[in-house]
Amino acid sequence: MHPEIIKTDHLVREAIAAIERAADTAIFERGEFHIGLSGGRTPRPVYEALAKRQDAWEGWVFSFGDERCVPPDHEQSNYRMAREALFDRAPIPAGNILRIRGEDDPAQAAAAYEAALRARSGNAPHYRHDILLLGMGDDGHTASLFPGTAALGETGAWVAANEVPQLATTRITLTYPVINAARHVIFLVDSKGKEEMLEKVFSGTHDFPCNRVRPAQGNLTWIVGV
Ligand code: 6PG
Numbered sequence: 001m002h003p004e005i006i007k008t009d010h011l012v013r014e015a016i017a018a019i020e021r022a023a024d025t026a027i028f029e030r031g032e033f034h035i036g037l038s039g040g041r042t043p044r045p046v047y048e049a050l051a052k053r054q055d056a057w058e059g060w061v062f063s064f065g066d067e068r069c070v071p072p073d074h075e076q077s078n079y080r081m082a083r084e085a086l087f088d089r090a091p092i093p094a095g096n097i098l099r100i101r102g103e104d105d106p107a108q109a110a111a112a113y114e115a116a117l118r119a120r121s122g123n124a125p126h127y128r129h130d131i132l133l134l135g136m137g138d139d140g141h142t143a144s145l146f147p148g149t150a151a152l153g154e155t156g157a158w159v160a161a162n163e164v165p166q167l168a169t170t171r172i173t174l175t176y177p178v179i180n181a182a183r184h185v186i187f188l189v190d191s192k193g194k195e196e197m198l199e200k201v202f203s204g205t206h207d208f209p210c211n212r213v214r215p216a217q218g219n220l221t222w223i224v225g226v
Contacts, residue, residue: 003220005202007191011225015046015188018221019131020053022184023060026130032059034120036132036174036182038143039066039078042190042225043133044085051089060096061120062087063127065134066144066173067100069109077102106161106170113172114159126181127158134179136189138197140208143179144171151175152209176212183218190225198224 008014019035026033037043064078072079079099087097098116101109117127134142144162145152151162154175162173179185187210191198200206202222213220 003222005222005224007224007226009226011042011188011190011223012045012049014223015043015133015186016049018184018186018223019046019050022131026183027059032061034061034063034128034130036063036065036129037078037082038133038135038188039064039068039081040135040137042135042188044081046133046188047082047085048089051086053090057090057092057096060092061098062092062096063098063117063129064100065132065142065179066171067102067109069102069106069170069172071103072099072101074102100159100172102172106172110157110159110161110172114157117158117178126178129178129182130184132174132179132182132185134185134187134210134213136187136194136197136201136210138194139166140197140201140206140210142187142210142213144173145176145209145212146171147209152212179213180215181218182215185213185215185218185220187213187220187222188225189222192225 023033067078068076070076100113121127146164149162151160154160158178160175161170163170
């Protein structure tokens, strides 16, 4: 699969356009739009722009690609960032936000989040995001799939409590079975300081965690802010 690579100085606009297109299709075809949110800094302005949309939010189901093992009001919480940028600014039904309970025991939080995804998957083999937003770290990680960590090899569980020695912490993360079940994965990457890593990733000659994102029956797009 060859990913679509969009290099732009309008990352937010490109991201919103892709999300709106996918939402229109998903709601028309299936009555629901399942979007997975990424953490980090890059997506925040996208969520703030999304909060300004005037259309109805019914049918939009939000989930997360990963979460830090902190309470939801902690400054490092991905949920807190999304709440401040989006959920507090738009009439999104609380029941349509699938939060990873970073405040709980990591294994329990992973199991509970996987159960929540399974509860919305019907008989499908995997939960299928219509859009899954991901970021790329300067080490080539994505979600909380960091180089050399155990969750990279997970082929059964949809969610893992992943020990990340390089951060001396545990993170909760989606695994590749669910990531690669998405209808459309969109990487949102601000290229500043990541130019070299992006070149290596796009060269296809490396096996960084983000290189293993290859939706089996979906699209892959990189929106790269230049
Ligand atoms: C997280 C994210 C992580 C992030 C990258 C890029 O929890 O931090 O899931 O994978 O997307 O580290 O982060 P920036 O957007 O801040 O560069």
